[in-house]
Amino acid sequence: MTLQVEDLSIGFGDRTVVDGVSFEVADGQRVGIIGESGSGKSLTALAVLGLLPEDARLSGSIRFNDRELIGLADWRMANVRGRQIGIVFQEPRTALNPIRTIGRQLVEPLLIHRLIERRQAKATAIELAAAVRLPDPERIVRLYPHQVSGGQRQRVGIAIALACGPGLLIADEPTTALDVTIQAEIIALFDRLIRERGSSLVFITHDLAVLSQVSSDVIVMASGRIVERGTVRGLLDAPQHPVTAGLVQASVATSWEGRP
Amino acid sequence: MADSARRPRLPAWLRRLLSSPTGLYGIAIVVILLAVGLLSLLWTPYDPAAADPYHRFQPPSAEHWLGTDTSGRDILSRLIVGARTTVIVAFLSAVVAAVVGTLFAVLGSLTHRLVREGITVIIDVLIAFPTVLMAMMLAAVFGGSTAVVIAAVGITYGVIMGRVARSELRRVAGSDYILAARASGVGPGRILLRHLLPNVAPIFIVQLSLAAGLATLAEAALSYLGYGAPPGVPSWGRMLSETQQYIAVQPLSVLWPGLVILFTVLGFNLLGDALRDATDPRLKGAARVRGTKRKVAA
Numbered sequence: 105m106t107l108q109v110e111d112l113s114i115g116f117g118d119r120t121v122v123d124g125v126s127f128e129v130a131d132g133q134r135v136g137i138i139g140e141s142g143s144g145k146s147l148t149a150l151a152v153l154g155l156l157p158e159d160a161r162l163s164g165s166i167r168f169n170d171r172e173l174i175g176l177a178d179w180r181m182a183n184v185r186g187r188q189i190g191i192v193f194q195e196p197r198t199a200l201n202p203i204r205t206i207g208r209q210l211v212e213p214l215l216i217h218r219l220i221e222r223r224q225a226k227a228t229a230i231e232l233a234a235a236v237r238l239p240d241p242e243r244i245v246r247l248y249p250h251q252v253s254g255g256q257r258q259r260v261g262i263a264i265a266l267a268c269g270p271g272l273l274i275a276d277e278p279t280t281a282l283d284v285t286i287q288a289e290i291i292a293l294f295d296r297l298i299r300e301r302g303s304s305l306v307f308i309t310h311d312l313a314v315l316s317q318v319s320s321d322v323i324v325m326a327s328g329r330i331v332e333r334g335t336v337r338g339l340l341d342a343p344q345h346p347v348t349a350g351l352v353q354a355s356v357a358t359s360w361e362g363r364p
Numbered sequence: 365m366a367d368s369a370r371r372p373r374l375p376a377w378l379r380r381l382l383s384s385p386t387g388l389y390g391i392a393i394v395v396i397l398l399a400v401g402l403l404s405l406l407w408t409p410y411d412p413a414a415a416d417p418y419h420r421f422q423p424p425s426a427e428h429w430l431g432t433d434t435s436g437r438d439i440l441s442r443l444i445v446g447a448r449t450t451v452i453v454a455f456l457s458a459v460v461a462a463v464v465g466t467l468f469a470v471l472g473s474l475t476h477r478l479v480r481e482g483i484t485v486i487i488d489v490l491i492a493f494p495t496v497l498m499a500m501m502l503a504a505v506f507g508g509s510t511a512v513v514i515a516a517v518g519i520t521y522g523v524i525m526g527r528v529a530r531s532e533l534r535r536v537a538g539s540d541y542i543l544a545a546r547a548s549g550v551g552p553g554r555i556l557l558r559h560l561l562p563n564v565a566p567i568f569i570v571q572l573s574l575a576a577g578l579a580t581l582a583e584a585a586l587s588y589l590g591y592g593a594p595p596g597v598p599s600w601g602r603m604l605s606e607t608q609q610y611i612a613v614q615p616l617s618v619l620w621p622g623l624v625i626l627f628t629v630l631g632f633n634l635l636g637d638a639l640r641d642a643t644d645p646r647l648k649g650a651a652r653v654r655g656t657k658r659k660v661a662a
Contacts, residue, residue: 155543178552182550193543201559203562204558204562216550
């Protein structure tokens with residue numbers, strides 16, 4: 105079992121934003137977490153990486169490869185981040201450091217975790233850029249983030265998250281900020297890379313149509329709780345919870361408008 | 365990474381700095397100041413300390429280009445030697461301000477909440493101290509010296525810079541790309557040195573250049589008041605205070621040190637303004653995108 109989250113609760117002050125969430129991700133399994141904004145899905149992802157704000161209250165258990173992550177010292181957690189669990193963020197415009205070249209950012213996790221030597225950095229960066237199908241890799245590794253498009257930046261983000269070959273990849277709304285046409289390309293890229301590397305995937309989104317292209321197992325979250333689980337097919341056919349019904353309706357509507 | 369391709373070209377901000385008239389004037393003045401300071405170690409027209417009672421208050425002439433002062437000393441020679449004090453004070457003050465500012469900024473933004481709030485209080489108290497008052501307090505304890513001027517200017521401007529940089533550092537620390545870097549497993553030390561500080565460095569560089577200008581002014585003011593350079597050390601501020609009582613006898617002897625102080629401060633401020641224009645992140649994006657487009661079209 106790659107990831108076991110049990111009775112996870114997160115709170116700020118006297119407000120509880122994630123309440124008793126439990127789910128499991130098996131080796132090589134792909135799990136989608138779907139929910140409206142504010143449902144606590146992104147916080148759950150950050151909790152797995154130990155990256156919650158310092159004023160957050162955290163309880164429950166997060167086990168990764170049978171090792172408890174909650175309460176782990178930050179430097180131990182730093183060895184897990186990037187190396188064993190990678191994450192792709194929603195907003196590619198702000199997730200890259202504006203003053204470092206794309207090449208330097210691509211190889212940073214590999215250098216941090218001492219998987220490559222500094223002198224291999226340039227060649228490795230070009231390889232990574234090529235692996236996510238960035239055009240003209242030799243040139244693009246020398247550019248700064250603002251010099252490339254949003255879709256290309258998200259490819260860089262994916263390359264960084266997968267650089268060390270993590271056993272688990274968390275994708276937090278990785279296509280939400282992108283055009284519909286770019287979304288399809290990014291989804292296809294995810295699909296291929298995950299297949300090649302055999303990583304497990306937790307795919308967070310609010311768009312059932314997008315999720316259906318990546319994963320079949322779905323967890324539905326609303327107001328910090330898991331309200332429904334099942335397969336994409338099952339949810340589409342017979343949503344049990346009103347929130348699920350709303351999400352299904354929204355995705356059907358967008359399919360009609362966006363993809364005739 | 366990718367250095368081989370970029371090395372021959374100057375960084376974009378430096379190119380922008382050199383292409384603006386303000387930046388060029390600022391750099392020119394600062395470079396001249398540095399050159400004169402170095403020159404003073406090797407050569408001056410006359411011995412700047414040699415008094416000549418028979419040639420007091422000489423107007424500018426072929427022998428004494430800027431005339432002589434109350435004791436008959438060559439004003440040009442004294443200005444050249446005084447540049448050394450100004451250069452040392454300006455640059456060391458900037459260094460002290462940078463160290464103090466970085467320390468306050470980092471401790472005031474990235475540490476535990478209690479430390480952070482303590483630092484905030486200390487900054488608020490220290491920021492209320494004018495530079496001159498700080499210098500007078502230090503001089504009362506340690507005696508007047510160039511070091512006191514450097515410490516006073518460095519601490520007071522360091523606190524101001526720390527306050528500016530602290531809020532900027534907090535903003536950058538909360539940004540997505542810092543979270544992303546941490547998610548890649550980057551540790552706290554490397555986050556600070558490679559991700560946070562480089563992102564606030566432009567603000568710092570600008571502030572440092574302005575601090576150097578203000579240090580020049582403060583050194584002159586403090587030496588004028590008698591808290592700065594001791595009598596043996598040549599200083600523009602001291603020249604002002606020595607000659608001011610004879611302003612009716614020989615107005616030019618007061619004008620010269622006043623003018624060089626004016627131009628030095630002007631130079632540092634022009635440089636600071638140009639640096640701000642060249643490194644402002646909001647302008648940076650626009651300028652670079654424009655540059656890229658031009659390259660693509662060519």
